[in-house]
Amino acid sequence: MFxxxxxxxxxxxxxxxxxxxxxxxxxxxxLGRRKGLSKAGFLLSRFG
Structure with a gap:
């Protein structure tokens, strides 16, 4: 029943x-997850 x-x-x-x-x-x-970093943001995070 349950x-x-x-x-x-x-x-x-x-x-x-x-x-x-x-x-x-x-x-x-x-809808869904937001996209990750842009290419410029990725390069900035990797290579400062």
Whole structure:
């Protein structure tokens, strides 16, 4: 009984998450990790 309820709850959470991500994409928000250093920033950090 609890296992089936847990699976249902997990599916609801998954659907809400995917809907939120789709909404953010439509608004033009950037998703995911930020990019690392630029090439200039990398060279500055390596060679001072």
């Amino acid at each position: 296992a089936s309820l847990s699976e249902f709850e997990r599916e609801v959470i998954r659907k809400r998450t995917l809907a939120g991500l789709a909404f953010a994409r439509r608004r033009g928000q950037l």
